[in-house]
Amino acid sequence: MSNPYIVLPVIFQLFVAVTLMFSWTNKNLQKLISVVGSLIALLISISLLIKVNQEGIQTMQAGGWIAPFGITFVADTFSALLVLLTAISGLAVSVFSVGSIRNARVRFGYFPILHLLIMGLSGAFLTGDIFNLYVWFEIIIISSFVLITIGGEKAQLEGAIKYVAMNLLASVVFLTAIAILYGLTGSLNMADLSLQVAKVENRGLVNVTAILFLVGFGIKSAVFPLYFWLPASYHTPPPAISAIFGGLLTKVGVYAMLRVFTLIFVPDTFLTTVITVMAMLTIFSGGVGALMQNNIRKVFSYLIICHIGFMLAGLGIYSTLALAGAVFYLVHDIVVKTNLFMVSGLIFKIKGTYSMRLLGGFYKEQPLMSLLMAIPLFSLVGIPPLSGFWGKLLLIQGAMDSSNILLIGFILLGSFLTLFIIAKLWSEVFWKDPQILPKKEHIKYFDELKPLKKRAMLASVVFLSILSLGIGFGAEWVMRIAMTVAENLMDPSAYIQAVLGT
Amino acid sequence: MKTIIFKSASVYLLPLLLLFSVFILLRGHYLPGGGFVGGLMASIAFVIHSFANGVENTKNIVKFHPGFLMPVGLALALLAGSLPLFTGETFMTGLWMDQPVPVIGTVGTALFFDTGVYLVVIGVTLTIIFTISEGL
Numbered sequence: 001m002s003n004p005y006i007v008l009p010v011i012f013q014l015f016v017a018v019t020l021m022f023s024w025t026n027k028n029l030q031k032l033i034s035v036v037g038s039l040i041a042l043l044i045s046i047s048l049l050i051k052v053n054q055e056g057i058q059t060m061q062a063g064g065w066i067a068p069f070g071i072t073f074v075a076d077t078f079s080a081l082l083v084l085l086t087a088i089s090g091l092a093v094s095v096f097s098v099g100s101i102r103n104a105r106v107r108f109g110y111f112p113i114l115h116l117l118i119m120g121l122s123g124a125f126l127t128g129d130i131f132n133l134y135v136w137f138e139i140i141i142i143s144s145f146v147l148i149t150i151g152g153e154k155a156q157l158e159g160a161i162k163y164v165a166m167n168l169l170a171s172v173v174f175l176t177a178i179a180i181l182y183g184l185t186g187s188l189n190m191a192d193l194s195l196q197v198a199k200v201e202n203r204g205l206v207n208v209t210a211i212l213f214l215v216g217f218g219i220k221s222a223v224f225p226l227y228f229w230l231p232a233s234y235h236t237p238p239p240a241i242s243a244i245f246g247g248l249l250t251k252v253g254v255y256a257m258l259r260v261f262t263l264i265f266v267p268d269t270f271l272t273t274v275i276t277v278m279a280m281l282t283i284f285s286g287g288v289g290a291l292m293q294n295n296i297r298k299v300f301s302y303l304i305i306c307h308i309g310f311m312l313a314g315l316g317i318y319s320t321l322a323l324a325g326a327v328f329y330l331v332h333d334i335v336v337k338t339n340l341f342m343v344s345g346l347i348f349k350i351k352g353t354y355s356m357r358l359l360g361g362f363y364k365e366q367p368l369m370s371l372l373m374a375i376p377l378f379s380l381v382g383i384p385p386l387s388g389f390w391g392k393l394l395l396i397q398g399a400m401d402s403s404n405i406l407l408i409g410f411i412l413l414g415s416f417l418t419l420f421i422i423a424k425l426w427s428e429v430f431w432k433d434p435q436i437l438p439k440k441e442h443i444k445y446f447d448e449l450k451p452l453k454k455r456a457m458l459a460s461v462v463f464l465s466i467l468s469l470g471i472g473f474g475a476e477w478v479m480r481i482a483m484t485v486a487e488n489l490m491d492p493s494a495y496i497q498a499v500l501g502t
Numbered sequence: 503m504k505t506i507i508f509k510s511a512s513v514y515l516l517p518l519l520l521l522f523s524v525f526i527l528l529r530g531h532y533l534p535g536g537g538f539v540g541g542l543m544a545s546i547a548f549v550i551h552s553f554a555n556g557v558e559n560t561k562n563i564v565k566f567h568p569g570f571l572m573p574v575g576l577a578l579a580l581l582a583g584s585l586p587l588f589t590g591e592t593f594m595t596g597l598w599m600d601q602p603v604p605v606i607g608t609v610g611t612a613l614f615f616d617t618g619v620y621l622v623v624i625g626v627t628l629t630i631i632f633t634i635s636e637g638l
Contacts, residue, residue, distance in 0.1 A: 004586075004587060004590065004591060004592040004593065005587070007593045011580070011583070011584055011587075011593065014580055015580060017576075018573050018577045018580060021572060021573035022573045022577075024569070024573075060592050060593065061592055062592060062593055062594045063593070063595050063596065064591060064592050064595045065592040142622065225574070264579045347584070
C-alpha cells in the first residue's frame with residue numbers, strides 16, 4: 001500500500017537535528033529539544049508499526065518515480081519494528097546524554113550529530129533500494145566517526161582510527177558488491193533484484209557477489225574473523241555514545257544481512273554452511289574474548305560479538321523458527337546492550353573506574369541501584385523468563401528441527417560463557433569487599449552532579465530495564481511479531497508485490 | 503600576500519565570482535552545475551579575498567559566522583523536500599510553478615533544494631577554512 005508518510009521517522013530526525021543546530025550555543029535548550037524530539041520520534045515509530053500491523057506492507061516512491069527506477073522506501077513489519085527499537089534506544093541515550101555528556105562535547109555539536117546518526121539508522125531500516133542502503137550506511141558511519149572522536153581524548157582517537165579504517169574497508173567491499181550486482185542485473189531495487197538475480201545464469205558470479213556482501217556486512221556487524229575493530233574502539237568514547245554504538249550500529253549489519261540473504265540471495269547449502277560456521281566461531285571467540293577482559297566495557301564489547309553469533313546462527317539454520325529466534329534475539333539485544341553500556345557509565349560515574357579488579361562492594365553501597373542493574377545483566381544471560389531466554393529457545397528449537405547438533409552445542413556454550421562472565425562480573429563488582437579508590441580530579445562523580453542530571457541517568461536505565469522485563473514477560477506478543485517477520489522473510493512475495501505492484 | 507595587483511584584482515573578483523556562482527547554481531537543473539559546484543565557487547571567492555586581504559578582513563565582509571549557513575541551508579533543503587508531503591504527494595516530489603519567472607525560468611522545489619545545498623557548502627567550506635587559517 002502506498003503511503004507517503006513512512007519516511008516521517010527519517011525526516012523528523014533531520015528536522016530535530018536542524019533545530020538543534022540553530023540553537024548551537026544554548027546547551028540547555030539543546031538538551032530539551034533532543035529529549036522532546038526523541039519522544040515525538042518514538043510516538044511516530046509506534047504509529048508506523050501499528051499501521052503496518054493493521055494494513056500490511058507500506059511503500060513510498062521517493063519523488064514519485066515508479067519502482068524499480070526510483071528509490072523505494074518500504075515499511076514491512078521487520079523495518080517498522082527496528083525503526084521503533086531505534087527510536088527507543090535513541091530516546092534512552094538522549095536522556096542519558098543529558099546527565100552524562102560533558103558541556104565541551106555539547107558545544108561541538110554532540111546532539112545534532114546524535115540525531116543525524118539516528119536518522120541514518122532509521123533510513124537504513126526503511127529503504128528498499130540497495131544503493132540507497134549504502135548511502136544510509138555512509139551517513140551512519142560519518143556520524144559515528146564524529147561521535148567517536150568528539151572530545152578528542154588520546155584513547156578515543158586511537159580507537160577511532162581502527163574503527164574508521166575497518167568501516168571504510170567494509171564500505172568499499174559493499175560498494176564493489178553493489179557494482180557487480182548492478183552489472184549482472186541492471187537494477188538496484190531490492191524487490192526487483194530478488195526477481196532478476198534468480199534469472200541470472202552465471203551462478204558462480206552470483207555466489208561471489210553474495211560472499212562480497214557477506215564480507216561487507218560481516219565487518220560492519222563484527223562477525224568472526226572480522227570483528228577486531230569492535231573491542232578496540234567501543235570502550236573509548238563516553239558511555240552514552242558507546243551505548244548507542246553497542247545497541248544499534250552492529251545490528252544494522254545484521255539487519256542488512258537478514259534482508260539481503262533472504263530477499264536477494266536465497267542461500268544454497270554452501271552459503272548456509274559458511275554462515276553457520278561463522279556463527280559458531282563468532283559465538284566462541286566473542287565469549288572467550290570476554291573471559292579475558294578486566295575493563296567492564298571491554299567485557300560488554302566482546303559479549304556483543306558473542307551475541308551477534310546467535311543472530312547469525314538463525315540465518316545459518318534458515319528456517320522460519322530460527323529466523324524468528326534471530327529477530328527476537330535482535331529485539332532483546334538492542335534494548336539490553338544499550339542499557340548495559342549505560343549501566344557501565346553509571347558505575348564509572350559512581351566509582352571512577354571501569355576495572356573489575358578495582359571495583360567492589362557496589363551492592364553494599366547502592367543496594368537499590370544494584371538491583372536495577374541486575375535486570376539488564378541477567379536478561380542478557382537469559383534466565384527464564386527474562387528476555388534473553390526466549391530468543392535462544394527459538395534458535396535451539398530451529399536448530400533441533402534441522403538436527404544441527406554442533407550448532408546447538410555452540411549456542412549452549414555461548415549461553416554458558418555469558419552466564420559465567422556475568423556471574424564473575426557480579427561477584428567482582430557487586431559482592432567483593434570494596435577497596436578504597438583514590439578520588440580522581442578530572443572526573444565529575446555521581447554525587448557531585450545536579451539532581452536533574454542524576455535523575456536523567458537513572459531514568460533512562462529504568463526505562464530500558466522495564467522494557468526488557470516487558471519483552472521477557474510479554475514474550476508471547478513479541479514472539480508473534482517475530483514470527484510474522486520470519487514468515488515474511490522466508491516468503492518475500494508479499495514484499496515484492498507491495499513494491500512492484502505486480 | 504602583499505602584491506598590489508592581486509589585492510586590487512581580488513576586490514573585483516569577489517562580486518564577479520559570487521555572481522558567477524549564482525549563475526552556476528541556476529544553470530544546474532539541466533546542464534552541468536548546481537548547488538554543490540556553485541557553493542564551492544562562492545567560497546573560493548571568499549578564499550581569494552582572504553588570501554589578498556587577510557582572513558580578518560574577509561570575516562568583516564561576511565559579518566556573521568559562516569557556520570550559521572549550515573542549519574539555514576539544511577532547513578531550506580528539508581523544507582523543499584517535505585513540501586509535497588503537505589499536498590499528499592511523496593517526499594522529494596518536484597512541485598513546479600505554472601508560469602515561468604522572467605530570467606530564471608520555471609521555479610520549483612528543486613531550486614530551493616539546490617539553494618539549500620549551495621548555502622550548506624558555503625557554510626561548511628568557509629568554517630573549515632576560517633578555522634584552519636586561525637591556527638596558522
